[in-house]
Amino acid sequence: MSNSTVAELPEPPDLVQVSGEEPETPFGSNELRLSLSEWFAVAFVVCALAYAVPILWKQIEPLQCGPDYRVPFRLGNDYWAIERWIDEAASWGGTLVVGDSVVWGHYVAKDAALPHFLNERTQSDRFANLGIDGIHPAALLGLVKHYGRAVRGRDVVLHCNLLWMSSKRHDLTEEKEFALNHPKLVPQFFARIPCYRESLSGRLGNVIGREVPLLGWASHLQIAYFDNSDLATWTLDRPYECPARAVTLRLPSPDEPPAPEPVARPWTEQGIDRFGPAWVELETSFQWHCFRRTVELLQQRNNRVFVVLGPFNEHMLGDESCRVYQARKQAAESWLRQHSVPCCIAAPLPSRLYADASHPLAEGYRMLADQLLENEQFQRFCGIRRQ
Amino acid sequence: MLFHTWTFALFFAIFYPVYLLVKGTRLKLPWLFLASYVFYGWWNPVYLLLIVWSTTVDYLAVLGMSRSRWKGPWLAMSLVNNLGLLGFFKYGPFVAENLTALLAWLGIPYEVPPPDFLLPVGISFFVFQSMSYTIDYYRGNVHCEPNFIRYATFVSLFPQLVAGPIERASNLLPQLYGTPRITREDLGDGFSLFVVGLFKKVALADYLAQYVDPIYSAPSQYSAAALLLATFAFAWQIYFDFSGYTDMARGIARVMGFRLMLNFNNPYLATGLGDFWRRWHISLSTWFRDYVYVPLGGNRTGTFATYRNLCMTMLVSGLWHGAAWTFVVWGALHALGYSLTRALETSTVYRRRVPKWAKQAGTFLFVLFTWIFFRAESMADAGIIVRRIAEFGMEDPVCPVLMLAMVAAVWLYQRLYESEARWVLRPAPVRIGLVVLMIGYLAVFGVSSGQAFIYFQF
Helix, strand or coil: CCCCCCCCCCCCCCCCCCCCCCCCCCCCCCCCCCCHHHHHHHHHHHHHHHHHHHHHHHHHHCCCCCCCCCCCCCCCCCCCHHHHHHHHHHCCCEEEEEHHHHEEECCCCCHHHHHHHHHHHHHHCCEEEEECCCHHHHHHHHHHHHHHHCCCCCEEEECHHHHHCCCCCCCCCCCCCCCCCCCHHCCCCCCCCCCCCCCCHHHHHHHHHHHHHHHHHHHHHHHHHHCCCHHHHHHHCCHHHHHHHHHHCCCCCCCCCCCCCCCCCCCHHCCCCEECCCCCCCCHHHHHHHHHHHHHHHHHHEEEEEEECCCCCCEECHHHHHHHHHHHHHHHHHHHCCCCCEECCCCCCCCHEEEECCCCEEEEEEEHHHHHHHHHHHHHHHHHCCC | CCCCCCHHHHHHHHHHHHHHCCCCCCCCCHHHHHHHHHHHCCCCCCCHHHHHHHHHHHHHHHCCEEEEEEEHHHHHHHHHHHHHHHHHHEEEEEHHHHHEEEEECCCCCCCCCCCCCCCCCHHHHHHHHHHHHHHHHHHHCCCCCCHHHHHHHHHCCHHHCCCCCCCCCHHHHHHCCCCCCCCCCHHHHHHHHHHHHHHHHHHHHHHHHHHHHHHHHHHHCHHHHHHHHHHHHHHHHHHHHHHHHHHHHHHHHHHHCCCCCCCCCCCHCCCCCCHHHCCCCCEEEHHHHHHHHHHHCCCCCHHHHHHHHHHHHHHHHHHHHCCHHHHHHHHHHHHHHHHHHHHCCHHHHHHHHHCCCHHHHHHHHHHHHHHHHHCCCCCCHHHHHHHHHCCCCCCCCCHHHHHHHHHHHHHHHHHHHHHHHHHHHHCHHHHHHHHHHHHHHHHHHHCCCCCCHHHHHC
């Protein structure tokens, strides 16, 4: 090393000069040394594997998605598997019913959710259930944007649940931090979500995770086979089990109920009281803004979009709150009409057909399907005539 | 900012292209200085005041020495300032706690209020690095650095700022002159060091930590088997954690054209405690050798004085690691072990008849025992652990086989590397295959890690 300005440090005496030989000074403590050209070889192999493994995995892990398939509850955060289902459903060429747990059917089996009854009533398999349990408009926007590219040009029935605008907490405009659903899907940088306090590193990781299929696939392995935990945590719980044997290549069934299993009974029998949520203004609502962005994004992608608004359980609302809800509903409808988005403002179902504020029970879904199929705009949208 | 986070990846992605552009210009030092302060200030910008203060005082001390016939007072100023900072920020709570205990013992019911602040990250590292410069100048080993920004960059250079290696001015300052040359070899070596370090930290150290932490948090609830395995796991955890950090630091510095000193050299293959300290945290042990052991007289003043100097150096080293009696005991045990192995190594029978593997095993077991005191949260906990291990209760330790297999694989790799069969690891396909495996493991199983490094607390 050249050193014109600093004198050389004289060799100090050894701390203990007994053992004699100094160990040879290696390059590193565990020498694993590659030249730059060998690093290019590594980069090539890693990129090839990163590209090929997720694709090959789809060949060896069957996705058995028959009629009425919905994303299994356990895979609700597995965006790689969800994207796989979106790709599959989009390839059928039918109508994709997109939304939150109301579409997914939180309180009912997959063959008692809205898409099932639409199929049953139209005697077809054209409606695919693309509902995700727990998703909210901000996350749905992320899902459509980053994982829903295959939906391009398809017919989409988009459900709008005004529950997400029923309070600042639901609207994600509350200042207090809390664990929101699907944090990886919400905007990480270019929209301030005050209650979302992820570190910069976490946010960057979420953005990169969306764009790198290998990372999505890695997350899929953890969610589908390692109880949604990393390998280390999984082995600590099962110290003597072989992790490779956990990878059974059998995905959870869409029939699996949510955990904890919800009580599929009318809300009135569950001891739930009426409530008066502090609805946020639509003009300032973050969730409503995201919903609108989702509609616009789908339209930009040449999708035909039909919006189903509600049916919210108005029976649960106090009088004043119900009045505000009606105003919000009208404002939402007004925006949809202004932007020429065909829609159906679902009429409230009988009180006994709701399990909570927004989820119908099976009979409620049947009635909602009937409402939709009797709606002229929906008939035009779907190209069907119904007597 | 931790090396194994996306934040650092973003930081480096911004820093490095600009660095490549300016490394041959007058902007090189300001850019390095700025980047290093952003890196350090990321934890808490207030900490920057401390590093600015320490740097300024030492810079002025050396400047003062260079212009004065009396160097002593300037050196004293530097030492008092650095040791004062360390004492106040690192040992304040420890001193307060022990003063309270002493007063209580004397029958005076007064609680000395402990300082209420967080320990600044890496204070022990940058203070030692800065202090070595003033001592070296006093001894006439280095020249005065007139450029403040260059000196501040030497103290704060971000790859080695928070957990070493503790660089000497004689090694690092000259590298800050001129245009750093970055060769293909530097890039290859830099990537190699970084990936190996990342694997050690994320795949190994953080994994082992998940087994160790709950056991050491409540040692009375675990059997001897679990405590033994947790101690064994901790020995490897701290090695992977710290040497992983060092590897990453050296790798980052290397791609910037700087060569930092080797800090770890397969320490668990050491054949004695002396050998261990020549392989473990080399930059610290050589620091203590040069600035504590040698000034005390080293081994030049007779056998008794040598052992006394040795023991004092190890005790100070123990206290450097942390402000708690457990660290003092850890240092004392190392002093004892060091003295014993030194005495043994003077015997021809020991040197020639005792096989190498037995020396390695004995050294490893002794170091393992000392880690109990290093890791235990209190002396009471350390006592419980030693007692329960002595009871030899052999209930199921619930230790993941995969974790042990990974440690065994690394140990075998090290053994193989130091054996005559080392050629097995030389072919390019083997090395490329190993690196691809490591990167694959990190990509698939290492994505959720974000634990800080153990040595940041020192």
